Amino acid sequence: MTLEKQSDRGRVIFVITILVGSFLLFLVQPMVARMALPRLGGAPNVWNSALLVYQALLLGGYAYAHFIGRMLPRHQFALHIALLALAGLTLPIALADVRSLGQGWEVLWVPLLLLASVGPVFFLVSAQAPLVQRWYALDESAGDPYPLYAASNFGSFAGLISYPLLFEPFVPLRQQAVLWSAIYVVLIVLVCLLMRSRSRLPHLAKQTAPSTANAGTPIGPERVGMWLLLAAVPSGLMLSTTTHLTTDIFAMPLLWVIPLGLYLLSFTAAFAERRATARVFTRTAPLIIVLAGAMAMTGKAGSGLLVVFTSLLMLFSISVALHGRLYDLRPDPSRLTFFYLIMSAGGALGGLFTALIAPLIFDWVWEHPLLVLMAAALLPLGGLSDWQQRIAGSEKTRLRALAVGMVIAAAVACGLFYSSINENWLWTTVTLFMLAGLALTMKFSHFAFVVILALIMVGRGALTHLSAYSLGERTRSYFGVYTIADREQDGIRVLTHGTTVHGRQFLGPKDRLEPTTYYGEHSGVGLVLSHADALYGSGARIGIVGLGAGTLACYRQPDQVYRFYEIDPAVLEYSTEGVFTFLEECAPDSQTVIGDARLELEAEPAGQLEILAVDAFSSDAIPLHLLTKEAIETYGRSVGPDGLVAIHISNRFIALEPVLSAFLRDSGWPGVIRIDQGDESRSLTASAWVVISRSEQKIEELLETTGRDEWRALNDNGSAVWTDNFSSAIPHIRWQTMLRGSQ
Known part of the structure; x- marks a missing residue:
């Protein structure tokens, strides 16, 4: 057998292991949520607490993967296999018997219950992706380990989609837990095979650490901060897209699965060894964010599948572009686990902001347009084309063009707002494309690009919100966005929750x-x-x-x-x-x-x-x-x-x-x-x-x-x-x- 064939065979084992681990990780999340539903109830603050538990365990797993990387490789394998086997004693997964802490203490009790129920196995399985890549890189001739992360997220996507489509409709919960346990045993066997495949490496056989001669340049705080931002914005945008669509656009069952699935698939494209797909979405992302971002402030039910499709396309394009930029900024494989630790922290911060902080400080899903603007500020814009360089080659010319562009953009945005008042869809479409074209000609300036995008959002969506505030009031809680509107022409006060009317009362004394x-x-x-x-x-x-x-x-x-x-x-x-x-x-x-x-x-x-x-x-x-x-x-x-x-x-x-x-x-x-x-x-x-x-x-x-x-x-x-x-x-x-x- 040739050396090349041995290498391919060894790579297949690593790919399968990382696929199985990620599949288990995203299969267990909806499964445990389904188990806990009758006991905890359907309150969104319960699921926010659950989200934080999962994010904390994921961050902990990545930290564990980073810190055991300092150990000798043999010791890493031995420790991880031993901990996997020890955690397996808690299987099959079932809700732990954790007594309630009493009324008002759910914020502590729910995380304790979930940690006790699934914490050990979730913690260790979450460490699989960075660990497997780190072990793959032990063989310096194996090649770049980062593309394995694409396989990891494809496994995550498969686990997520398979639950509502295959497991929940056809397999009872108890059997789901047993099946998950069986796949967990397979994972342990695969990790043992990985250990065997690396046991013949010279530095592993001699009980020495792998070489760090090619560790690369030191990683500065600016680079770490950029990693955090590039991970946090897509994570937060994934959740805000779900909230925006289900709150004001299209309350479709299981819609939450689609943004999360696209978010996971974006890593598959962004971290792929072949860069063609990532380049296509990175180049088209500015155009997509300008056209689809116009709907980010839309708060009108009945907009239908068009807004759903464009919002999901925007989420995927932004995620691929920003995750692709993360991939381009990746460090040497010797710093791989640290890189993924920072990525996990960024994802947790994005989720924390969208799931817990935003509902407390905003009365509508304002985090969604805000995150779209942040994404626009981080997108690789590509700079000026040749014809733009000839027209605006000097800094002074660019400043003049920027000023003129801002004035034109403001005027066109006013026209867009006026056309939305009169429901003139032809003029709305024309002005929208005018603004989009203007934004794309301003690609030499992130500031101009973001400002024009903000003007498009305001021009397209401000009327809905002005009407809502002028007619009544809004309230936002963990349970949704409520709007109170007084329809004077009908003499009725209306309570709307998301896209659905939940009550009306006549205002007149006769029939109130x-x-x-x-x-x-x-x-x-x-x-x-x-x-x-x-x-x-x-x-x-x-x-x-x-x-x-x-x-x-x-x-x-x-x-x-x-x-x-x-x-x-x-x-x-x-x-x-x-x-x-x-x-x-x-x-x-x-x-x-x-x-x-x-x-x-x-x-x-x-x-x-x-x-x-x-x-x-x-x-x-x-x-x-x-x-x-x-x-x-x-x-x-x-x-x-x-x-x-x-x-x-x-x-x-x-x-x-x-x-x-x-x-x-x-x-x-x-x-x-x-x-x-x-x-x-x-x-x-x-x-x-x-x-x-x-x-x-x-x-x-x-x-x-x-x-x-x-x-x-x-x-x-x-x-x-x-x-x-x-x-x-x-x-x-x-x-x-x-x-x-x-x-």
Whole structure:
């Protein structure tokens, strides 16, 4: 066998090992999140805490890889294999038994729970990418180790995509954990093979450290700072793109997977040994960021797939360009682990800013246009072309051109803003391309390029935000962006969460307490609540999951007891501070419980309610843990044997009727569905409500009391029952609606 063939064979082992490690790393993240959902609830601050745990463990793993690099190679292998085997004793992965620290201490308890559950294996697997590259570089004739990072991120992408497409729809959680453990054992075997492949190297056999003769020049703080920035901006932009699209543009299920997947794939292109793909995206990134960046301040639902596509293209182009610049600034392989340690720290900083800091300081997703501008400032612009050099060769000429360009840009941006007011799309398109062309001619100055891009953003998107602030107010919490708008022409105040209306109230004194949107008197929940006395007599005890604007409070009768469950304190403030008056005027003495409704109901006595209305969706997102068999059984426990549970299933992108039908088939409970077409003239929205009970007699009584023609049986298409151990939204996606875009 020739030396070249031996080298290729050895390289294959390293590629497979790094692929398997990265696959495991990005498979375990959604898997553990899915396991923790019923216990921790669906609060975004929980997942922010989880994100920080993963980022901290990743940073720790990279630090571990860096520091053991100072050891003799044999000792590195021995230590890492021993620690992998020791961590394997915690498998299969399951949630640790960590007692709650009490109300208000979730910020500490959630990280402790996740660290105890997955910390050891996540920490060690996260170290695989830099370690394998470092071990590859032990053979100085093996070549550049950095392209192996492309394989690492392809493995990460495969792990991420395979979970919602293959594992979640077809493999129950317990079997997922067992399968993950089996692949983990394979990883340990592969690391042992790596040790064997390097055992014959002369410096390893002689127990000496590898040569550092070619360590290169010292790394200064400016270079380290640039590494941090080039890693932080794409990481933050990946999260802000997800937030921007799902908040104001297109609340599509599983949309979060796409930006993260593109972010991971960008490393595959940027760190590839063949540079053609990276060069193409680096050269076109300035044009893409100018055209797509115009949408970065857009806050208008209904923009559809065009904005989604351009935003994702921009994210991928920026990520490839900036990660490609990182690759160009990489140090000698002897400093490889330090380089990846700084990269990991930058990624963590970008995630920290977007996931935790931005929601605290901004009332909208302002971090998104800010990160786009930061990316523009870091992009390699390519300098002046030959014709530009001839026109603006001297510094004085360039300054004059810069001043003239700024004036022209400001004037055209004003035209762009004016055209958006008049909805003149032809003029908008013309002015947008004029600004884009101007920006590209100013490539000799990053300052000019960023300023013109900012003017494009303002001209294209400022109107939406000015309208929002002039009509009402905005509030941002970990649960989303809420907008209050007073539509004087209709005499209505509207609460919008992301792209979805969550409540309306008439402003006039005559009809201000009339139920609106999904909760009209002919909706399923309206029929149940308005006939509560007839169904249960006076003093009915009623629970409402999801406060919203408080509309359902208007059905309360004086002798009835209402209890609301709301996860976001910001929503409760709208009802307690007079923004919406349903709760204050109709049910002022009702109790409101702040927290995840499922967890709160599980902790409360059984049979305390007679009717429970479940309406807890965030925009068009589906809280899976509130629709599983275990969750619905919790609702049934709360209302007792003859209680009624009304569940709101209106959704643009997911067909939820089969989910409830599967539960009824599996449990033997009776149930009916009410489809109400609404009446826009009265601000009533089309809605779908399913009412279930353990009592056939009570369902019959409901039909007799409210009218049989108002209800029908649920359609059963043979779907599987959602459980805490097994559920997937993919089989229920309305693909035609999704392809048409958000309407």
